[in-house]
Amino acid sequence: MSSLLEITWTDPVTGRHGYVVIDTLVRGLASGGLRLRQGCTLEEVRGLAQGMTRKEALVYDPSDRYVPLGGGKGGIDIDPADPQATEVLTRFLAAVRPVVREQWNTGEDFGLRQETIDKVAADLGLASTVEAVFAQLEDAQDARRRLAEAFAVTVGGVSLGxxxxxxxxxxxxxxxxxxxxxxxxxxxxxxxxxxxxxxxxxxxxxxxxxxxxxxxxxxxxxxxxxxxxxxxxxxxxxxxxxxxxxxxxxxxxxxxxxxxxxxxxxxxxxxxxxxxxxxxxxxxxxxxxxxxxxxxxxxxxxxxxxxxxxxxxxxxxxxxxxxxxxxxxxxxxPTEASSxxxxxxxxxxxxxxxxxxxxxxxxxxxxxxxxxxxxxxxxxxxxxxxxx
Missing domain, CATH: 3.40.50.720 (NAD(P)-binding Rossmann-like Domain)
Incomplete structure (x- = not known):
């Protein structure tokens, strides 16, 4: 089965490549993280996006309010320890910002911390990297509050997230x-x-x-x-x-x-x-x-x-x-016990x-x-x- 959307981006400064793959959409939405890894390829991101489709579907419970989304994924071919990694990440997200706003709900993955992607998104004028989901919720304000409270919880010195x-x-x-x-x-x-x-x-x-x-x-x-x-x-x-x-x-x-x-x-x-x-x-x-x-x-x-x-x-x-x-x-x-x-x-x-x-x-x-x-x-x- 072919993907619905595949983007290959070339950084105009370093020549590094980044990728977005939307494997499936549900209600026009897909979910999946963004990774930074030296050697990351389009084929890898495609496989990860297919895996997200499966993850979303696997946990479906008709008694939940959460109805699974489609699967998507992103990746940038760069070592997360590279001094230029954050700058490359910023240019990549700026380039694919329309997809993030409308379809692809993303977050941390291998080589990328949530606080880093949140800061870059804020610098680019995005309130979060899951705005496409919030746009479809009647209680979006409460949802934002719950997510912020959940990420503020620490357990043994480590964020619950x-x-x-x-x-x-x-x-x-x-x-x-x-x-x-x-x-x-x-x-x-x-x-x-x-x-x-x-x-x-x-x-x-x-x-x-x-x-x-x-x-x-x-x-x-x-x-x-x-x-x-x-x-x-x-x-x-x-x-x-x-x-x-x-x-x-x-x-x-x-x-x-x-x-x-x-x-x-x-x-x-x-x-x-x-x-x-x-x-x-x-x-x-x-x-x-x-x-x-x-x-x-x-x-x-x-x-x-x-x-x-x-x-x-x-x-x-x-x-x-x-x-x-x-x-x-x-x-x-948004608590440790409930989670x-x-x-x-x-x-x-x-x-x-x-x-x-x-x-x-x-x-x-x-x-x-x-x-x-x-x-x-x-x-x-x-x-x-x-x-x-």
């Missing part, structure tokens, strides 16, 4: 551990930004031994279990941990995370990090995709042949996107619905999750009409 996605990944992992009969589970988390850091925090708080994490500077490992809170306190804005804060931990190469023995392997940073050649190195019982598209299809098939289930990204990391809209549409209160209770209930339902279907039909978790998303998409179409 930076925790909900990783909390959902942790809940997906814990539900799968329970289904697989794993007791005293261990985990390895690759990536220590918003998703990976929060996933590690809530796995540890649930009693999981997080034996290794990997950031862009390499591996940090302690088979007795890392002090995750100390690591969180020692990370910078790009999720890199100050090594002086982890005395006694074993440090290793950034690719070594694949071969650390564990029960729950959580790739939570970049796309395309598990290829078929990597599968033999993996010593885990479950892979939970915290990042978008971290496992290539051939690798996922090889993992399944080894009896290692892969919880697909559009299920495991769906909660950042869903949480935004539950807040905006008023399905939950986490909703995530607990929805992730439990989704994981067990998908895993039960996979067990009954001898299909992969991805195949069954896609089926649920397709069924929900049809239900949304029946409810609101042609989705675009």
């Amino acid at each position: 930076d925790l909900v996605g990783g909390y959902g990944v942790a809940r997906a992992a814990l539900e799968m551990a329970q289904r697989e009969g794993i007791t005293d589970p261990t985990a390895v988390v690759q990536g220590f930004g918003s998703i990976g850091g929060a996933a590690a925090r809530y796995l540890a708080r649930a009693g999981v031994r997080v034996v290794a994490v990997a950031d862009r500077d390499g591996l940090i490992r302690d088979d007795d279990g890392l002090d995750v809170e100390a690591l969180l306190a020692a990370r910078d804005g790009l999720g890199v941990v100050d090594r002086s804060a982890v005395p006694g931990a074993v440090l290793g190469d950034r690719e070594a995370w694949l071969e650390v023995p564990c029960d729950l392997l959580v790739p939570a940073a970049m796309s395309y990090v598990i290829d078929v050649d990597d599968v033999a190195r993996i010593d885990a019982r479950v892979v939970v995709e915290g990042a978008n598209m971290p496992t290539l299809p051939a690798a996922e098939a090889a993992l399944r042949e080894r009896g290692i289930p892969v919880v697909p990204d559009f299920l495991a990391n769906v909660m950042t996107n869903a949480w935004w809209w539950w807040i905006v549409f008023g399905d939950i209160d 986490f209770a909703k995530i607990d209930a929805v992730m439990h339902r989704l994981v067990h619905t998908v895993a039960d279907a996979a067990q009954a039909s001898d299909r992969s978790l991805r195949e069954c999750a896609l089926e649920v998303a397709a069924q929900n998409s049809r239900a949304v179409t029946e409810r609101v009409g042609i989705t675009g």
Whole structure:
């Protein structure tokens, strides 16, 4: 299926490329974040936009006020640590501003913090990067207030908005551990930004031994279990941990995370990090995709042949996107308790619905999750009409 809209932008100053892909529209709207990554391509953004279509549909509940949107995504081919990154981001958003105003509702993603995109949007005269949704709400003023209140909440020194996605990944992992009969589970988390850091925090708080994490500077490992809170306190804005804060931990190469023995392997940073050649190195019982598209299809098939289930990204990391809209549409209160209770209930339902279907039909978790998303998409179409 081809995308509804694809934009390729060239920065007139640096020559860097940026992309917007609208995969589907519902009520004329699409949802999906904007990432900054050296090497980002149109093909990557296209795949991410398709994933957003699935995420939106997957969480549909007819009892919610929130009715899923379509899927869209943006990406800029630049290292977020590049000194020119914010300037390039500003020029990109200025160029695609009409799409943001009318159709594409966006926010932080890999390599981009919400406060950064909010500041750039404000400088460009945008009240937010979800104005297209607010324009369709009768209670837009209350929705803005709820969203502002939600982002003002901090939990253990971290913004609630930076925790909900990783909390959902942790809940997906814990539900799968329970289904697989794993007791005293261990985990390895690759990536220590918003998703990976929060996933590690809530796995540890649930009693999981997080034996290794990997950031862009390499591996940090302690088979007795890392002090995750100390690591969180020692990370910078790009999720890199100050090594002086982890005395006694074993440090290793950034690719070594694949071969650390564990029960729950959580790739939570970049796309395309598990290829078929990597599968033999993996010593885990479950892979939970915290990042978008971290496992290539051939690798996922090889993992399944080894009896290692892969919880697909559009299920495991769906909660950042869903949480935004539950807040905006008023399905939950802008509090930690209300947010986490909703995530607990929805992730439990989704994981067990998908895993039960996979067990009954001898299909992969991805195949069954896609089926649920397709069924929900049809239900949304029946409810609101042609989705675009």
